[in-house]
Amino acid sequence: SCFITRARQRALESEIIIVNHHLFFADLALRGREWGQVLPDYDAVIFDEAHQIEDVAMQYFGATVTSYQVSDLLGDLNRLSLADRESVVEVTRASTRVGALADQFWLNFAGTDEGKLVLHRSAFFRGRGDKADEPTPKGERFLALRNALDRLIATIRVIRDAPPEVESLLRRTEQLRFDLEFIILVESESDTFVRWAERRGRSVVLQAMPIDTSSILNDRLFSENKTVILTSATLTTNGSFDFIRNRLGIVKAAEMVAESSYDYGRQALLYLPPRMPDPRESRFAEAASSEIVRLLRASRGRAFVLCTSSAQMVNLRRMVEPEVDFPIFMQGDGSNSGVLDRFRRTPHSVLFATAGFWQGVDVRGEALSCVIIDKLPFAVPSDPVVAARQRFIERQGRSSFGEYSVPAAVITLKQGVGRLIRSATDRGVLSILDPRIVTKSYGQNFLQSLPPCRITRQIEEVEAFFSSGMDPSGVVVDEWHEPERVGE
Numbered sequence: 001s002c003f004i005t006r007a008r009q010r011a012l013e014s015e016i017i018i019v020n021h022h023l024f025f026a027d028l029a030l031r032g033r034e035w036g037q038v039l040p041d042y043d044a045v046i047f048d049e050a051h052q053i054e055d056v057a058m059q060y061f062g063a064t065v066t067s068y069q070v071s072d073l074l075g076d077l078n079r080l081s082l083a084d085r086e087s088v089v090e091v092t093r094a095s096t097r098v099g100a101l102a103d104q105f106w107l108n109f110a111g112t113d114e115g116k117l118v119l120h121r122s123a124f125f126r127g128r129g130d131k132a133d134e135p136t137p138k139g140e141r142f143l144a145l146r147n148a149l150d151r152l153i154a155t156i157r158v159i160r161d162a163p164p165e166v167e168s169l170l171r172r173t174e175q176l177r178f179d180l181e182f183i184i185l186v187e188s189e190s191d192t193f194v195r196w197a198e199r200r201g202r203s204v205v206l207q208a209m210p211i212d213t214s215s216i217l218n219d220r221l222f223s224e225n226k227t228v229i230l231t232s233a234t235l236t237t238n239g240s241f242d243f244i245r246n247r248l249g250i251v252k253a254a255e256m257v258a259e260s261s262y263d264y265g266r267q268a269l270l271y272l273p274p275r276m277p278d279p280r281e282s283r284f285a286e287a288a289s290s291e292i293v294r295l296l297r298a299s300r301g302r303a304f305v306l307c308t309s310s311a312q313m314v315n316l317r318r319m320v321e322p323e324v325d326f327p328i329f330m331q332g333d334g335s336n337s338g339v340l341d342r343f344r345r346t347p348h349s350v351l352f353a354t355a356g357f358w359q360g361v362d363v364r365g366e367a368l369s370c371v372i373i374d375k376l377p378f379a380v381p382s383d384p385v386v387a388a389r390q391r392f393i394e395r396q397g398r399s400s401f402g403e404y405s406v407p408a409a410v411i412t413l414k415q416g417v418g419r420l421i422r423s424a425t426d427r428g429v430l431s432i433l434d435p436r437i438v439t440k441s442y443g444q445n446f447l448q449s450l451p452p453c454r455i456t457r458q459i460e461e462v463e464a465f466f467s468s469g470m471d472p473s474g475v476v477v478d479e480w481h482e483p484e485r486v487g488e
Contacts, residue, residue, distance in 0.1 A: 077095045373431070
């Protein structure tokens with residue numbers, strides 16, 4: 001009668017199974033372990049939105065421990081129906097001690113309210129020579145929790161007349177202890193994992209993830225399956241699949257770039273404002289807000305303003321809102337789906353958003369006629385995963401900027417650009433406010449990866465496009481020349 005059991009049975013009887021990336025890689029990570037698999041065996045796998053594979057896969061080939069996971073385990077143990085009274089007392093005593101020491105252990109990560117906190121073994125153990133591995137206060141809390149888990153495991157193993165579910169609870173407790181040790185203790189000079197703590201809602205999350213998943217995916221996915229098909233609108237950078245091949249460990253594959261069915265030359269216009277300051281300058285926000293106001297007046301609202309950070313989103317909205325008469329919504333003013341629904345239903349509205357709206361959002365027709373992007377979406381270098389990937393590439397004597405930062409940003413930009421034209425009848429203006437797309441040599445990678453639309457640097461041409469209802473092929477546009485390359 002279990003819903004999950006019935007769903008698995010239907011999957012076993014099916015010829016085509018549709019799952020999301022997370023379930024697929026959860027199953028892939030389980031295969032070969034003692035508790036088997038979630039999905040039935042398959043002959044072929046097709047990934048849609050395949051540009052997301054690396055970031056999803058890495059979550060399942062590392063280790064994760066959460067405060068919710070611990071409390072959930074202890075709750076299941078306390079609800080366990082045992083016939084032996086002595087076993088009840090011992091399990092209750094051991095699980096209560098784990099709960100109390102876990103509460104103390106989570107205090108180590110009080111700073112996670114401010115983002116991801118990188119974890120290093122040295123924060124838990126210090127010293128050299130005879131005092132090697134001397135625990136710090138954080139380390140003492142870790143050791144106390146680990147010892148309590150050891151005691152709990154030993155207690156579960158000797159339960160008399162144990163019901164069948166005890167075996168699962170024992171496995172969960174052993175896995176929890178193993179993952180906790182792997183995250184806190186296992187670290188070396190050549191470590192290929194990155195570790196951090198963060199807060200998600202009311203739960204503290206500890207994670208250790210592989211920096212490079214290419215060899216794992218090659219061994220576990222591409223070498224083991226005869227047919228794997230990857231599709232996405234954003235698999236190429238500058239017309240090449242090299243970046244995605246390298247990141248995913250794909251050695252041999254057939255390639256195809258399917259031309260879009262949209263006529264971007266007639267449906268879209270790209271506006272690159274002149275004389276914008278560098279995004280790292282303090283005056284960029286003021287200049288950006290001025291351009292956004294002019295664009296919104298030309299488009300009569302009906303726009304997304306996609307920002308690369310929450311702080312920038314809030315700041316630009318604060319500066320723009322008093323200057324326009326259009327309804328303004330912002331990501332965070334409710335659920336993403338709720339905010340998007342209000343945008344769709346409100347004529348001439350404007351939506352300020354960050355990462356959650358760069359992909360997977362579909363607004364067709366005149367409701368979205370302008371997409372404004374504040375900066376080239378380079379990943380935040382302080383993010384633990386990004387920093388670790390960059391160090392990994394640099395240690396091999398290669399350029400992390402050219403091989404990772406630029407191609408990854410190109411793919412993200414293409415996702416944002418893709419919000420504008422969603423049907424053969426859509427038309428609109430895309431604007432990228434970051435001047436580096438024309439002043440830096442790497443900017444050509446971005447420009448040449450975008451759909452083949454016309455380009456202008458004159459706001460008057462944007463105003464004419466919107467006011468006349470002409471398609472961009474009827475607008476007089478500046479002749480485009482490759483900019484002078486002024487270095488990185």
